[in-house]
Amino acid sequence: MIRDTRTLLRRNLLHMVRYPSLTIMLVAQPVLFLLLFVYVFGGTLGAGLPGGGDRDAYLTYLAPAILLVTVASVAMSIAIYAAKDATEGIVDRLRTMPIAHSSVLTGLVLAALVQTALALAVVLGIAVALGYRPDAGPLGWLGALGVLGLLAFALTWLCVGLGLAADSVETASNTPMFLVLLPFVSSAFVPTDSMPRVLAWIAEHQPFTPVIDTLRALLDGADPGSDLGWAIGWCVLITALCFAWSVRLFGRAAAR
Numbered sequence: 001m002i003r004d005t006r007t008l009l010r011r012n013l014l015h016m017v018r019y020p021s022l023t024i025m026l027v028a029q030p031v032l033f034l035l036l037f038v039y040v041f042g043g044t045l046g047a048g049l050p051g052g053g054d055r056d057a058y059l060t061y062l063a064p065a066i067l068l069v070t071v072a073s074v075a076m077s078i079a080i081y082a083a084k085d086a087t088e089g090i091v092d093r094l095r096t097m098p099i100a101h102s103s104v105l106t107g108l109v110l111a112a113l114v115q116t117a118l119a120l121a122v123v124l125g126i127a128v129a130l131g132y133r134p135d136a137g138p139l140g141w142l143g144a145l146g147v148l149g150l151l152a153f154a155l156t157w158l159c160v161g162l163g164l165a166a167d168s169v170e171t172a173s174n175t176p177m178f179l180v181l182l183p184f185v186s187s188a189f190v191p192t193d194s195m196p197r198v199l200a201w202i203a204e205h206q207p208f209t210p211v212i213d214t215l216r217a218l219l220d221g222a223d224p225g226s227d228l229g230w231a232i233g234w235c236v237l238i239t240a241l242c243f244a245w246s247v248r249l250f251g252r253a254a255a256r
Contacts, residue, residue, distance in 0.1 A: 008107025009114075012081065016115060026077055027119045029180075030070040031126055037062055037189060038130065045190065056131055063127045063134075064144075064215035065188035068208060070123045071148060072179040074116045075155035081108060082163025083172030105160060105250055112156040113149070120148065135221040144218040147228075150235035151211055155179065157242035164249035182208050187216075207234040 016023055037045065038059050046058030053061075084090070085104075136144060159176050166172035183189070185199065186208040192200045203209055210230035217224035224231075 005103040005106045005110070008103050009110045012108055012111035013114060015081070016111065022077055022080070023115065023119075026073045026115075027070070027122050029073050030066050030119075030123050033069055034062065034066045034123070034127060034130070048190065048194065050191065059127070059130060059132050060134075060220075061216070062189065063124075063132045064219050065183060065186075065212045066123060066127065067120060067148060067215060068151065068188065068212055069180070069183055070119050071116055071152045072155055072183070074112065074119050075152065075159045076173075076176040076179055077115075077159075078108065078112045078156050079159040079163035079166065079172040079176045080169055082160045083166045083169045084163075086164050087166075087168060105246060108160060109153070109156050112159075113152055116148075116152045116156075134219040136219045137221060140218045140221055143224075143228075144215050147211060147214055147218070147231055147235075150232060150239075154235040154238040154242070157239055157246055161242045161246040161249060164246060182206060183212075187212050207238065210234065 038055060042055035042058040042062075046053040046055050046061075049057055049061055085108075134140075159179075162175045163172045166175060186192070186203050186206060188208065192203040192209065195203060210227040211234065213227040214224040214231040217227065
């Protein structure tokens, strides 16, 4: 199984290398959000932070959220790769080979995690170049990386399921779009207490808000409090449900 997973991981990584335009687009999207919100809206939005602030203060507030957007952006592409394999007969061909069937999905997920790590490094490097200076110590960085890893794992399995459930690559490219929209209804760009009451309630009780608040606290060198438990809980729940769903869909796709 390990050898099969390694082979399929290499196959998926090579596939991503051969189509660099998609990877570039995935990294460009959060970078554009970062530049847009810092340099176009940052002066005004920074003044609206608790205690007030300038563009630099807003960059500190925004950067952890952009890391989450980066994870979500990369995960969306996995729906396309999963749908492509399922609709073009790749799954059927792999099923006829003497390999561990679980390695097909595992190789895809691991390739997504590698791609996510590279994208996060690029986006974080650009944020630092713009002036972002996190105050996290070693434990804070380890905690933030752990939360990002859990989130990437959860969203990747979600998008694998969405890709396998789609009847075409075009459909698979559209169904995960809510992952880009959800951060706008969260604490990513503005504090939730600045929103109307109903919208604030939705923002405070959706999965992305505790993850963003946890990242923000960890990278600021602060205690995330109960947000950390909620962030881990959401990631574990999404992973468990979407893993079971993806495996079931993969079995159906392979049986067709």
